[in-house]
Amino acid sequence: MSRSSRATTVRKSPAERSAEIVDAAVALARREGLSAVKLRSVAAAAAVAPGLVAHYVPSMDALVATAFERITRAELEEVREIVLAASTPAGSLAELLATVFDGEREDVSLVWVEAWTLGRANEALAASVREVMDAWHATLSDIVAAGAESGDFRVTAPNEAAWHLLGLIDGLSAQTLVHWRPASRPAVLGELVERVLGARPGALATLTPD
């Protein structure tokens, strides 16, 4: 009864353990937000002593930035694949909006909104935020430009329209985060976006599957 605890510890390779810790941080951030990524909570999630987390990570700020990057990059990649599967720019955009507003992305929305404020005290995070936002804008810009070229969209400034769309996506996501809006109404949203882009009415109608 003297040497009570000290749960049988297993030694892993630094690479493996490091990956486990980052994975735990990512999972934690996805579940409870970036602000839940603490030294001790990550350690608990990775079933590891607090000191080990600090040992494998330069700082908690860096770990938070890494978690943000992993989560948001994965989301963007997912959306990109869906977009590429569509045959027309209008179809791409319809699928993109349907995906982003499918109501199952509150976790990622929370990560985004937290990142905007935490970035003020975490330079690494701020840099990541700018990076991923940039990538989002590029994706949207490509779609809008393609639609402008094909004639599906009638826009004079595809670049600015992409900003507009990104702002709209961010803003509506944040709104749903506050649980204050029942749920974005995709049908009306599609109609409004059609107008923004000068698309043929109904071009984004796939936003309402049925």
Added chain:
Amino acid sequence: MSRSSRATTVRKSPAERSAEIVDAAVALARREGLSAVKLRSVAAAAAVAPGLVAHYVPSMDALVATAFERITRAELEEVREIVLAASTPAGSLAELLATVFDGEREDVSLVWVEAWTLGRANEALAASVREVMDAWHATLSDIVAAGAESGDFRVTAPNEAAWHLLGLIDGLSAQTLVHWRPASRPAVLGELVERVLGARPGALATLTPD
């Protein structure tokens, strides 16, 4: 040399002192954000002992919620007055957008974005957020509805269009907060909003004074 300090304290009426403390919290939140509203920082800002802040306020969460409400209500009131001064719905909206995106509202944007996340752990704040968002939507909805009735706007769902506009405002504000976008380009923004509302091209042209 024993009874060294104890800066000559002046006694004020509870009402006056309470107001000073709230004012200090509001000023602090406006300057450094809601997350800077701490027991000790507010005390310092009000030139008062930490204990006195706790004495006049039920909890720091409540004080943060109060500061949020004061700041955002004041902004909305300011915008409302500007809107009422315009003679047409299009003019109202043009003035509203010009005001909101005049580039001098980063302080309020920060307060909003922080409130969205802090609200998750501060029920009083969350309630205030929903309240003021509701008030914003009502203001926008009134303008859109008036424009629809006068024929200036061609919208089928004024209520939804107001959501759209509010989301856009919130999203673009958050973007500028990250300092990642040079500055929203009002000219293009106006054009895009005209499309959303089915307004005559140039109807919101006052967005670019010159």
Added chain:
DNA sequence: CGACTTATTGATCGCTTGATCAACAACGAA
């Protein structure tokens, strides 16, 4: 099997937070 390397532990430090409370003193009343 014993010795060495090193992954891992967990107590610990220093700091910040919100909150509490006994002691103090400013001001008006008597």
Added chain:
DNA sequence: TTCGTTGTTGATCAAGCGATCAATAAGTCG
């Protein structure tokens, strides 16, 4: 002036944070 009310102070508590580091033990190698 003296007394009592009460506005005010600042030390203090408990909790939580990131980070550090001596001690420990798991795995490997001779």
